[in-house]
Amino acid sequence: MSSMTQKTDTAARVVGKRPASPGKTKGRTMSKMTLKTEGDRHVVVTRRFAASPEAVYRAHTEPKLLQKWCLGPDGWTMPNCLCEARPGGKIRYDWADGKGGDFYLTGEFVELEPYSRIVHIERMHLPDVTPDNDVETKFEPDGTGTLMTMRMTLPDKATRTAMLATGMEHGMKASYVRLETVI
Amino acid sequence: MLNLDTTFSALADPTRRAMLARLALGEATVLELARPFAMTQPAISRHLKVLEGAGLIIRRIDGTRRPCRLAPDGIKEIDRWLGTLRDALEKNYDRLDDVLATLKPKQRKDRR
Numbered sequence: 001m002s003s004m005t006q007k008t009d010t011a012a013r014v015v016g017k018r019p020a021s022p023g024k025t026k027g028r029t030m031s032k033m034t035l036k037t038e039g040d041r042h043v044v045v046t047r048r049f050a051a052s053p054e055a056v057y058r059a060h061t062e063p064k065l066l067q068k069w070c071l072g073p074d075g076w077t078m079p080n081c082l083c084e085a086r087p088g089g090k091i092r093y094d095w096a097d098g099k100g101g102d103f104y105l106t107g108e109f110v111e112l113e114p115y116s117r118i119v120h121i122e123r124m125h126l127p128d129v130t131p132d133n134d135v136e137t138k139f140e141p142d143g144t145g146t147l148m149t150m151r152m153t154l155p156d157k158a159t160r161t162a163m164l165a166t167g168m169e170h171g172m173k174a175s176y177v178r179l180e181t182v183i
Numbered sequence: 184m185l186n187l188d189t190t191f192s193a194l195a196d197p198t199r200r201a202m203l204a205r206l207a208l209g210e211a212t213v214l215e216l217a218r219p220f221a222m223t224q225p226a227i228s229r230h231l232k233v234l235e236g237a238g239l240i241i242r243r244i245d246g247t248r249r250p251c252r253l254a255p256d257g258i259k260e261i262d263r264w265l266g267t268l269r270d271a272l273e274k275n276y277d278r279l280d281d282v283l284a285t286l287k288p289k290q291r292k293d294r295r
Binding site for chain 2: 035037039045049050055056059071074155
């Protein structure tokens with residue numbers, strides 16, 4: 001779900017773009033993601049999908065579907081996926097890059113409102129465990145598609161550093177221009 | 184030490200972000216930084232103090248001047264983290280588009 005932050009590649013990045021106008025749900029040209037910080041504690045991500053809230057919700061809760069997309073950068077797989085989509089249900093995602101770069105995430109579901117809202121808690125094991133990340137994911141009808149809004153906790157500095165240190169960044173050039181669009 | 188809360192409060196103000204953008208071009212004095220803004224020098228100095236307290240800028244002493252420059256490590260780490268998160272999620276959601284495209288016809292069939 002929200003914690004695939006382990007590897008960065010050189011793919012072109014879209015920064016600070018607004019999502020395309022709702023109602024146009026043809027493929028990925030309409031589906032630009034936004035990512036913003038909210039206050040100093042949260043990150044809010046929005047994305048539109050050309051599918052029903054039910055389909056997007058299912059893709060967030062069914063292991064067989066999660067294993068196809070929740071992989072972060074190219075080259076990673078999710079060999080094991082536990083996702084007990086009920087309040088109190090357990091989450092565990094194991095990721096591998098085939099080169100020994102393995103780590104996993106555990107969590108628990110707090111609330112589920114099919115097919116509109118998921119609240120869960122997650123943490124990374126790098127292998128040191130990171131502090132809990134409270135995540136709320138909403139799925140709203142938007143024209144013939146779905147607007148997804150995910151609100152997550154911004155990790156503290158030590159956690160970010162640990163996450164960045166798990167082998168992940170190549171070629172990322174910090175720039176204040178980009179920062180302006182992110183903040 | 185960089186503290187996330189103070190960093191983000193420091194960045195929340197548009198004047199301070201503009202000052203950082205100016206400093207990205209190179210070192211500047213308080214007067215130079217104040218020039219684009221309709222602000223008194225003490226007001227500018229207060230903003231600089233916040234940026235300095237958040238570890239985002241460094242000031243040195245040069246006679247009577249206290250020129251400022253960016254403390255690069257201050258921002259990079261947050262920027263890097265958010266950038267990494269953005270990259271990973273964009274990849275995820277592009278793949279999810281494909282997954283959803285395969286899901287749709289099946290759903291319709293199921294319901295028939």
